[in-house]
Amino acid sequence: MGIPTIPTRYLLGGAGLYAGVATAVYIRVKSNQCPEVCEHASAPDGQAFNALADTYDQQIGWDEKLMGITLLRWMLLRQAKGHVLEVSAGTGRNLLYYNNQQVHSVTMTDTSKNMLWHARQKHDRRSSTLPVKFCLADAQRMVSDPSASQANRKHDDASTSEQSQHASRLQDKLETFSPAQFDTVIDTFGLCSHQDPKAALQQMAAVCKPGGQLILLQHGKASWGWLNHRLDDEAQAHFAKWGCWWNRDILQLVHEAGLIVESCSRWHFGTTYVIKARPPPQDT
Numbered sequence: 001m002g003i004p005t006i007p008t009r010y011l012l013g014g015a016g017l018y019a020g021v022a023t024a025v026y027i028r029v030k031s032n033q034c035p036e037v038c039e040h041a042s043a044p045d046g047q048a049f050n051a052l053a054d055t056y057d058q059q060i061g062w063d064e065k066l067m068g069i070t071l072l073r074w075m076l077l078r079q080a081k082g083h084v085l086e087v088s089a090g091t092g093r094n095l096l097y098y099n100n101q102q103v104h105s106v107t108m109t110d111t112s113k114n115m116l117w118h119a120r121q122k123h124d125r126r127s128s129t130l131p132v133k134f135c136l137a138d139a140q141r142m143v144s145d146p147s148a149s150q151a152n153r154k155h156d157d158a159s160t161s162e163q164s165q166h167a168s169r170l171q172d173k174l175e176t177f178s179p180a181q182f183d184t185v186i187d188t189f190g191l192c193s194h195q196d197p198k199a200a201l202q203q204m205a206a207v208c209k210p211g212g213q214l215i216l217l218q219h220g221k222a223s224w225g226w227l228n229h230r231l232d233d234e235a236q237a238h239f240a241k242w243g244c245w246w247n248r249d250i251l252q253l254v255h256e257a258g259l260i261v262e263s264c265s266r267w268h269f270g271t272t273y274v275i276k277a278r279p280p281p282q283d284t
Contacts, residue, residue, distance in 0.1 A: 064093075067268060067272075068267070069217075069272075072217055072267070072272070072274060073093065073094055073097055073188065073217065074097045075274075076097075076186075076188075076215050076217055076274065076276075077094050077097035077098055077099075077186070077215075078097060078099055079184075079213070079215060079276070080098055080099070080102065080103050080184045080186060080215065081102045081103065081183055081184055081213070082102075082103065082104055082182070082183025082184060082212075083103075083104050083105050083107075083181070083182050083183050083184075084098070084103055084105065084106045084107070084182060084183065084184045084185075084186060085106075085107050085109065085177065085181070085182040085184070085185045085186070085204075085207060085208075086106060086107065086108045086109065086185075086186045086187075086188075087109055087137075087139045087142075087185065087186065087187040087190055087200070087204060088109075088110055088139060088187055088188070088189070088190025088193075088194075089108035089109055089110050089115070089116065089119055089134075090110060090112070090115045090119065091115050091118040091119050091122065092108060092116075092118065092119030092120075092122045092123060093188075094186065094188060095108075095119065095122060095123055095126070095128075095132070096126075098130060100128070100129060100130050103130060103184075104131070105130070105131040105132070105133070106130060106131070106132045106133070107132075107133045107135065107177075107182070108132060108133065108134050108135075109134075109135055109136065109137035109139070109142075109175065110136065110137070111136060111137070111138055111139075111174075113136060113172070116134045116135075116136065119134055120134045135175040136172065136173070136174050136175060137174055137175045137176070137177075138174050139187070139190065139194055139200040139203060139204070140194060140195065140196050140199045140200045140203060141174070141176070141203065142176055142177055142203040142204070142206070142207055143176060143177065143178075143179055143203055143206045143207060144176035144177055144178055144179075145176070177207045178207070179206055179207060180206075180207070180208065180209045180210060180212075181207050181209070182207055182208055182209065182212065183208075183209055183212045183213070184208075184212060184213050184214075184215060185204045185205075185207060185208045185212070185213075185214045185215070186214075186215045186216075187200075187204065187214075187215075187216055187217075187218070188216075188217040188218075189217060189218060189219060190218075191216070191218050191220070191248065191250060191253065192218065192219060192220060192244045192245050192246055192248060193243055193244050193245070197248065197253050198253055198256050198257050201214075201253060201254060201257035201259060202257045202258065205257065205258065205259055205279035205280060206279070208279045209279075210279065210281075210282055211278070212278070212279060213262075213276060213277070213278060214259060214275075214276070214277045214278065214279065215275075215276055216250075216254070216273065216274075216275040216276075216277065217272075217273070217274055217275075218250045218272070218273045218275070219246060219250075219268075219271050219272050219273070220245075220246065220247065220248040220249060220250040220271060220273060221247055221248060221249045221250065221270070221271070222269045222270045222271045223266060223269060223270025223271075224269055224270065227269050227270075227271070228247065231246055231247040231271075232247050235247045246271075250273045250275070251264060251273065251275070254275060254277060258280040259277040259278065259279065259280065260277055260278040260279070260280060261275060261276075261277045262276045262277060262278060263275070263276045264276075
């Protein structure tokens with residue numbers, strides 16, 4: 001008795017139905033998910049995401065599991081080594097995945113004070129031995145100005161009492177970092193909301209040590225033209241609502257910033273980018 005065969009028209013019809021349903025579900029999940037997944041406010045002071053901070057983790061959890069984002073976070077964060085800078089850290093959703101045997105310290109930055117407050121609370125509840133610093137920083141202006149730093153040190157030494165009186169104001173200052181300070185720089189779902197994503201990538205490369213690594217998990221332009229048309233048509237309205245440009249060409253931005261791409265894989269119809277890169281060679 002031969003093995004029964006399924007007519008080609010049924011196979012094609014089933015494949016078409018599956019693709020249609022998968023696409024509809026994906027776009028719906030992505031549309032609902034984006035306000036939570038974009039982990040960096042487009043406004044310089046982070047106000048757009050301060051309002052989301054209290055319910056952020058509750059909203060994002062199911063969508064991340066459904067789309068496999070949790071697994072991608074784990075896969076990427078386990079590659080972090082040495083002294084790590086995390087840009088657009090949000091509520092610290094990556095904290096769970098750092099390997100304490102490989103990572104010496106983590107500096108978590110964002111422009112949203114409320115997001116970072118939740119990240120700190122999450123870290124404190126875990127009682128982790130990993131040294132973690134939380135600070136406000138603008139991804140597009142991270143490299144410190146040596147002359148400004150020297151002036152600030154002189155001012156701080158002049159009056160410790162004045163510093164104490166204005167502690168709350170100083171906490172709101174945006175941190176900057178020395179060139180080539182970190183072994184690993186990480187940004188997960190932040191480039192969609194930076195006002196100048198190319199500048200942000202260049203700043204990340206600048207604070208990364210020569211031979212260090214940049215780890216990026218992002219969403220943006222799809223691999224399929226029909227989906228890109230959909231994303232483009234709704235991009236302006238989506239940004240107005242959520243502060244997120246979901247149709248940016250992430251790989252092109254990485255190349256334009258001068259980063260050296262070592263590996264790149266794409267998921268979810270090509271809209272999710274998993275990139276490992278190196279900073280460009282320093283001028284001699």
